[in-house]
Amino acid sequence: xxxxxxxxxxxxxxxxxxxxxxxxxxxxxxxxxxxxxxxxxxxxxxxxxxxxxxxxxxxxxxxxxxxxxxxxxxxxxxxxxxxxxxxxxxxxxxxxxxxxxxxxxxxxxxxxxxxxxxxxxxxxxxxxxxxxxxxxxxxxxxxxxxxxxxxxxxxxxxxxxxxxxxxxxxxxxxxxxxxxxxxxxxxxxxxxxxxxxxxxxxxxxxxxxxxxxxxxxxxxxxx
Numbered sequence: 001x002x003x004x005x006x007x008x009x010x011x012x013x014x015x016x017x018x019x020x021x022x023x024x025x026x027x028x029x030x031x032x033x034x035x036x037x038x039x040x041x042x043x044x045x046x047x048x049x050x051x052x053x054x055x056x057x058x059x060x061x062x063x064x065x066x067x068x069x070x071x072x073x074x075x076x077x078x079x080x081x082x083x084x085x086x087x088x089x090x091x092x093x094x095x096x097x098x099x100x101x102x103x104x105x106x107x108x109x110x111x112x113x114x115x116x117x118x119x120x121x122x123x124x125x126x127x128x129x130x131x132x133x134x135x136x137x138x139x140x141x142x143x144x145x146x147x148x149x150x151x152x153x154x155x156x157x158x159x160x161x162x163x164x165x166x167x168x169x170x171x172x173x174x175x176x177x178x179x180x181x182x183x184x185x186x187x188x189x190x191x192x193x194x195x196x197x198x199x200x201x202x203x204x205x206x207x208x209x210x211x212x213x214x215x216x217x218x219x220x221x222x223x
Contacts, residue, residue, distance in 0.1 A: 007055045024074030030082040037085040057088035064093045070107040071128045077136035084143045095147040106130045121179035
């Protein structure tokens, strides 16, 4: 943990996090807020822990008014999670900012932009999109934050409209097909579906996608 002009956690020895990741709960100081909340379940904070909590809350609040990232791990939803976990004021400003940035079909994210995606593409998954905003609104509502119910209503109205019927039931894509420029075939079910060729901002491991041409490993022997 470092206290310079701001609180930060180095990504590695001699390596700094990108500014947009510094306050988030994925790799930044926001994640410590949730650890501090767990500590407080079993004992009172020490003076140093209190100082850390106050610093994190102040730092996250300071960025809410200008941030445009609405994502679960590093954006405004992360800010709601951090501030509510610390019982600190400021979640209302994050909720208001999400309402300000909302559009009739969701919230924009810079990852889903031209040339790989159509202008105006909107993600709807938990990590980067509408489902994450809905979860943040639920957190805020549980803490009595003003505007949380309105935000939940906005997000909840968008998701059913983006639902697709699949052989196994309802399905939601991270980004609707209509927003994808480049598409490929994938085998996520017996019926081939079309999804965008995209690379996630975070490492993804999924058995649904084969990323290598090598054959699968042999089945274990039965002795």
